[in-house]
Amino acid sequence: MSLLPLFADLSGRTVLVLGGGTVAERKIALLLGYGVKVVIHAPLLSPQLERWRSEKRIDYRDGAFQEAWLNSMWLIVAASSDPAFNRYLAKLAGERRVFINVVDDAVLSTFHFPAIVDRSPLIVAISSGGTAPMLARMVRERLESMLDESWGMMAELCSGLRRSIRDRFPDLHARRSFYELLLHGPVAMLVRKKRIGDARRAAVKLLHADGFTQNGSVVLVGAGPGDPGLLTLRALRAMNEADVILHDRLVSSEVLDLARRDAERIDVGKRVGGHQITQERIHALILDLVTSGKKVIRLKGGDPFVFGRGGEELEFLRAHNICYEVVPGITAAIACAAYAGVPLTHRDHSRSVHFITAHCRDSLDTLDWPALARERQTLAVYMGVAEIKTLQTRLLEHGRAADTPFAVVENGSRSQQRVVTGRLDELATCTQAYALRSPALLILGEVASLAPRLSWFGQAPLTGAELQSSRSSNDCARAA
Numbered sequence: 001m002s003l004l005p006l007f008a009d010l011s012g013r014t015v016l017v018l019g020g021g022t023v024a025e026r027k028i029a030l031l032l033g034y035g036v037k038v039v040i041h042a043p044l045l046s047p048q049l050e051r052w053r054s055e056k057r058i059d060y061r062d063g064a065f066q067e068a069w070l071n072s073m074w075l076i077v078a079a080s081s082d083p084a085f086n087r088y089l090a091k092l093a094g095e096r097r098v099f100i101n102v103v104d105d106a107v108l109s110t111f112h113f114p115a116i117v118d119r120s121p122l123i124v125a126i127s128s129g130g131t132a133p134m135l136a137r138m139v140r141e142r143l144e145s146m147l148d149e150s151w152g153m154m155a156e157l158c159s160g161l162r163r164s165i166r167d168r169f170p171d172l173h174a175r176r177s178f179y180e181l182l183l184h185g186p187v188a189m190l191v192r193k194k195r196i197g198d199a200r201r202a203a204v205k206l207l208h209a210d211g212f213t214q215n216g217s218v219v220l221v222g223a224g225p226g227d228p229g230l231l232t233l234r235a236l237r238a239m240n241e242a243d244v245i246l247h248d249r250l251v252s253s254e255v256l257d258l259a260r261r262d263a264e265r266i267d268v269g270k271r272v273g274g275h276q277i278t279q280e281r282i283h284a285l286i287l288d289l290v291t292s293g294k295k296v297i298r299l300k301g302g303d304p305f306v307f308g309r310g311g312e313e314l315e316f317l318r319a320h321n322i323c324y325e326v327v328p329g330i331t332a333a334i335a336c337a338a339y340a341g342v343p344l345t346h347r348d349h350s351r352s353v354h355f356i357t358a359h360c361r362d363s364l365d366t367l368d369w370p371a372l373a374r375e376r377q378t379l380a381v382y383m384g385v386a387e388i389k390t391l392q393t394r395l396l397e398h399g400r401a402a403d404t405p406f407a408v409v410e411n412g413s414r415s416q417q418r419v420v421t422g423r424l425d426e427l428a429t430c431t432q433a434y435a436l437r438s439p440a441l442l443i444l445g446e447v448a449s450l451a452p453r454l455s456w457f458g459q460a461p462l463t464g465a466e467l468q469s470s471r472s473s474n475d476c477a478r479a480a
């Protein structure tokens with residue numbers, strides 16, 4: 001079977017649907033979405049179809065089926081459960097040269113409904129010619145994730161400029177280069193930012209510019225905690241368009257694998273000659289790349305605005321008039337809590353959650369310890385492994401109960417994830433005994449007691465109590 005793809009304007013035109021079940025319902029929902037006047041005939045209507053009928057969104061034909069109905073129809077959809085009736089309908093439709101779709105019967109059908117990706121006015125329709133609808137659906141899913149919602153608005157913008165673009169670039173090759181620039185450059189970025197007026201003005205300016213040289217742009221993207229499934233769709237789309245990806249040490253290789261294959265990857269989190277690449281050096285690198293027209297993705301672990309220095313980078317970009325977007329990511333506290341089964345603000349246990357960093361002694365000195373030591377609140381502590389002993393001491397000194405539960409999550413959401421739970425007074429001992437390493441996040445508060453019960457990912461949590469009992473049995477063994 002060889003099918004010719006067509007896009008039909010059926011708005012305001014009548015289509016007859018035969019059948020009153022959920023299959024008919026799905027087809028009718030689709031037809032209504034495209035402005036079709038639906039006429040339905042069925043012995044019994046599903047509750048949803050009844051509703052549409054009473055709202056006069058569909059026109060119900062009562063009584064016995066009449067062949068003459070077909071004469072005024074543009075299309076027929078046979079969705080009845082009676083194969084003989086469907087065959088009869090296919091024959092009638094054929095005689096009248098009206099296209100018919102017999103649901104789930106590729107042979108009887110003279111038209112098929114494709115799988116659709118709708119970014120109206122841009123529409124992608126996919127068909128497997130009735131051979132493997134599942135395959136068509138899978139292709140659709142792929143395209144859905146690839147094509148940003150802004151493509152529809154972009155198509156509208158292009159339609160307004162189509163004539164001028166054609167006049168300015170009569171040569172097909174030059175026209176294509178212009179469209180490339182339009183669809184992948186700052187104009188598209190403005191459309192994504194929902195600044196349509198600015199996008200139109202920028203497009204017109206570009207149209208009348210002497211040359212095509214254009215600065216690149218930066219998307220500051222949160223890569224989440226490591227599990228690539230936790231990337232946002234927007235992050236994935238941005239990574240698919242990147243020329244260069246500047247990433248931190250915390251960004252997992254599984255996440256990087258999802259980026260456009262040809263994109264250059266630069267690890268700016270690595271140490272060169274024992275020194276971390278400085279922020280100034282990163283800024284200079286971004287400026288260089290953008291000036292040479294590159295689309296740069298600045299990929300940061302978790303969320304770029306949560307202990308990620310994303311703000312500093314944006315200030316730099318703004319100061320240099322560089323276009324940017326920000327894509328949030330799932331921050332470590334949220335991800336680690338979810339993957340360790342710790343509801344951060346379970347209402348029986350906690351009224352608030354505080355994101356704090358225990359990066360170094362100085363940062364610890366600036367914290368409001370009396371406030372942090374209050375009960376029934378959750379602390380999510382980033383970068384805390386090295387300073388864990390100080391943290392424990394200060395909290396105890398300021399009155400947090402010694403038996404306050406904690407959960408430390410190491411490599412949260414990754415295959416090597418480990419969770420250690422215990423009481424505040426054994427926090428440092430446990431961290432040391434289990435040799436917990438960065439990246440690890442500490443969750444402290446009553447909610448952490450839920451981890452052993454609600455955990456679901458990776459190994460079951462290790463506990464401070466286990467440590468104690470193995471210690472005492474060692475002691476016993478030694479004593480014996």
Ligand code: SAH
Binds near residue numbers: 308336
């Ligand atoms: N912007 C990041 C945080 C950067 S600070 C975010 O929003 O998540 C780095 C600290 O984040 C690490 O020291 C650790 O405390 C925490 N962290 C990041 N990823 C982590 C992970 N997968 N598991 C545990 N902690 C993590």
